Amino acid sequence: MSLGKLRFSTRSVIVNWLISYISVLLVPTVISGIIYAATWHVVESEVNRANESLLRQMEQAIDSNLAGIERLSVEMALSKRLSGFITTSKPLTDTDYYDVVGIAADLRVYKMANDYIDQIYVYYKNSDTVVSTRDHIDSRKLYETIRERESMSYEEWKRFFDKRYIQEYAPVTLREGGESAKAVMYAKSIILDNPEQPGAVILFVIKDSKLLENISSANKSSIAVLDKENRLIASDSFEQAPDFLVQERLSGKNGLFYSKVNGEDVAVTYTTSDSTGWKYVSMMPAELFDEKMQYVKSLITISLILSLFIGGVVSYFFVRKNYNPISMLIHSLSSQSGISFEEGSNEYGYLQAALNDTFAEKEKIGQRLERHRSAIRSHFLQGLLKGRMEQDVPVHESLAAHNIRLETPYFAVLLFHVDHYGKFDASGFVDPHKEKLVHFIIMNVAEEVAGGRHQAFTTETDDIQVCIVNFKEERDPAALNSVAEQVKSFMLDHFHVRLTAAISGIHEGLDGIQSAYQESLAALEYRLVMGSGEIIRYEDLPSAGAGKETAGYYYPLHIEQQLINFVKTGDYEKAKALVDDIIDINVSDAPLSVPLAKCLMFDLTSTLLKTMDEIGASNKRELMERVNPVDRLTGCETIKEMRVQIGEVLQQVCQSIGDDRKQDHNQLSRQVIAFVKEHYSSENLNITMIGETFKLTPSYLSKQFKAQTGEALLEFINKTRLEEAKRLLGEQSYSIMEIARRVGYADINTFNRVFKKYEGITPSKYKEIV
Structure with missing residues (x-):
């Protein structure tokens, strides 16, 4: 199909091309017009500048003489x-x-x-x-x-x-x-x-x-002088001011405009005197501009004609040349696809319709293949995870058939377990279709996130979503943690779905995929200890390899006694912090097994029960029925849940103890005061002895005594002893050494130092005074 045989139609691509080429030809035309306008402006500016210079000379000459007349008038008036x-x-x-x-x-x-x-x-x-x-x-x-x-x-x-x-x-x-x-x-x-x-x-x-008389006009121009009221003062050409010399046209200080005088176009230039306000006007025939522009105008006209002629010939040549390939392509498509091309229609539209039909047919075929390919590919991946490979088909052919191209021989496996279905579990029951939808979303998100840096292949087995990661270059275990964290965050933020992720180690070869899968399963089972919603790495498990420390058990008697003291005083913050430290020590350094962890929680519960029994809480039976610690702790599935439950039990127990202590807030301080007054003469009386008596630590006892009385316990002991010592010094029947022993000081030097500290004088001086 040649250009000569094709009829020109408004729908044909030829018309669009011609319009495009003609638009390109308009560019030199526009440029020439701009050059002509710019040249006209330059010539006009030069002529106007010459006229303004002439008018300025006339203005200066006239203003100078008028100023002399005005000075003369002042002299005459005097x-x-x-x-x-x-x-x-x-x-x-x-x-x-x-x-x-x-x-x-x-x-x-x-x-x-x-x-x-x-x-x-x-x-x-x-x-x-x-x-x-x-x-x-x-x-x-x-x-x-x-x-x-x-x-x-x-x-x-x-x-x-x-x-x-x-x-x-x-x-x-x-x-x-x-x-x-x-x-x-x-x-x-x-x-x-x-x-x-x-x-x-x-x-x-x-x-x-x-x-x-001293002003000569140039360029055949006329000169006029107008006063402030626009009245004609003088002119070399007319008796009366022309109609165009009106106030509105001469409103500025100076300017240029065009008008007609006796049917002839003139360029009017004017300027205004600063001293008199007179306007000096020059009127030059406009044809003088045309004379100066005629040569430039001729050159531009010739260049435009040549540009249009040569551009038209070149445009016709390229339109004909460029259309031949499209004509051949349309002929080929119409003969092979069976879609006829209507003469005069748009060629691009025909090509687009033919390609759309071809792509649509290809997409339908691809969709039919894809529905079966997903199931086959998933079955193949499950075989890799469980070590069931087809013996009759080479591995590289199987990989190519499923469009799997491995970058490196290094693999790792990530497992995702749904702990809670979030928005899909609003009524406590998850519809099977919604459950499949959640699994589908998890696999797609995992494949997209992991595929950002490495290759990822996802499948589902035993209701667990699996992501096989094939590393591209660097074997970075931290990248696996990042993938797991991003998948968990996405599902939680968008669907409120909580996941537990398990990560295997990195293995080499296709056989290593099975080993990685078994490691990730072992890590997922450890969810019982780590708790739901966590990211569990196989390398962090106690049995991950040789050299790992075996689980220990940390809950010594002195720590238990310290916890009892905190609970007895109702100090929930310190008791909770101590419990957290016990759990962290047992779990962080050498993680416990699930049975041993539960034993630890039961031991903590037993400590609470023993403490409540020792302090004799008034509402102990009611508290036990309300808190029910045994059932709450035995019903926990993970250590994390047990930590939360023991915290709630501990808070309620401490709150109950605190309520009892509010009824008799100063009971401890009164008991301590009575004990000190009774045993002040004992040399062994100190804060440690009193704490052991009341089964409290010395620091805690001092803090509580200071909080209830406002006085340090050691100062109270010293003051109590010194009161008795002053009484004995007043009787004058005992020596200072004997008085020191009677009030509990075995060393007389200590007695003298303490006495002087509180009384300001030594015991001997005090004895002399009294």
Whole structure:
């Protein structure tokens, strides 16, 4: 199927390719447009920069001369001759006419100070007199000579001068000798201290030709000057400001925009004076830009035409070349699969449909094989675990048939036993389907976790989930612990299923799988000692190999007596800690067997019962019926359960003893006090002797006595002896040596030291005083 024979259709891949190639051809077009726009912007910026430079020169020249006029107006306002005529009123006297002549002479001098000034007028409102450099007139004549526009009335003109203070520029028309000319008027008021007195106004008239005489326009551009109110001040091209020179278009300090003047496109550049607020505008024909861009435009147009032509030819060539392989592939698929290809349809869609049909058929076949393969593969793995290998089939063929590729000859086996089915055992009964589901989840999780670092194969035998681990490179026993821990955590976190894991040692060869399986079974049986929910390694078992210590039994008589003392005093925390230490010593160093461990727990229970019998608890029978320690401990299946049960029994017993002691909290201290007062004369009286008498350890006895009386037991013994010694010293009938022996001190030096410690003086000094 060739490109020439194939009809172009909107669904065909050819259309998509052509659109893609054409889209690529648009890239140089867009780039050329961007280059043209950038070039236009550069040319425009350069021309605008030249115009702005011209306008800045004009602005600086005009602003400089206007600033000179404003300074001159200030000087004139301070002139005594000009300000002195303000108070003159009508009619004028000869003296007044003389002053007018003097003022005119001064004005001629002021006029020569600045070339921009065409005429100077001083309008005195009080006398309605206007003095110029040539003559004097009245306000009506000044109105006819200078006003802003022809339509302005005298009253409107007069209101401008009636303002209290004037200092501003205004465009006017100057009429002299029957001719009119555009000009600019700068008006500044002369004000006296008396606000009621009408003032005077100085008027400077500047012709627009003066403003523009030193400025030459460039690039056939026109120049215009506008004041702050956007009124035309001066222009070299038109009498009135064009409509486009409105305030909104000239709102910024400077800028550039395009407009039309007499039907011709112009580029308008403007800038604003900081001192006067006037706007200086340059208008250049837009065709000047086109002249500068014509050459660049021609080059870009030619490059675009060449790019489109050559790109079109290349696109057609590659479309034809790239379509031939697809055409051959479609022809091959249609002839072999029997699925016809409709001319003009989408080729990719046809290929996708054909491949989907092929993959779907393959998946159906694979699913049918997989259902049988799982059972066969599981049976094969169970044979490896139990040492039942098929003799007629070589091992490597069996492994290949079950898609098992071994990395190394080193193996280990992990077993998982379900202790509690969690969410699946909410009613106390596990549905067989849910039980199989839990087993399936455990095997999949174990295979995924172990497969992260090594190869893993899972199966189920005798309701125990088995994971065979084939190490890849490093034989790391710690990795097995990590796998077991992750599987246990996942099942507990997601399904509340509690597991016990058993781990074998590492063995070499396929025959070693059977040995590893037997080791893991032995480790799982040790769950009775370690408790459910644990990870049990075969290497940690007492019988794992030669050199392992055999189980011992640790529960000496002095430890039992210490536990009895703790229980008698109701100290649950210390009693529980001591029981935990006994269990840890028996289990950690050389783990006990299950029967021996139960004997240990029964011994502990017997100790509790003997203690309760010795202390004579008031509610002992009731406590035994409520706690029922014998039945609770014999019903335990693991040492961990027995540890929990013995802790609960111990807590209840200690709490009962504590309740009895609360009824007579100070009984021990009173008994000890009575005993000390009775035996203070004995040389053998000490804390150890008292503890043996009350069947308590010396440290515990001292602590309890201090807690109940607030006084140390040894201090109480010394004080009791010293009280009797002071009584005997007062009788004066005994020697100090004899008194020391009578109060229990065999050594007189000890007696002297203790006496001085508590009384501050020696016994002999005390005897002298009393």
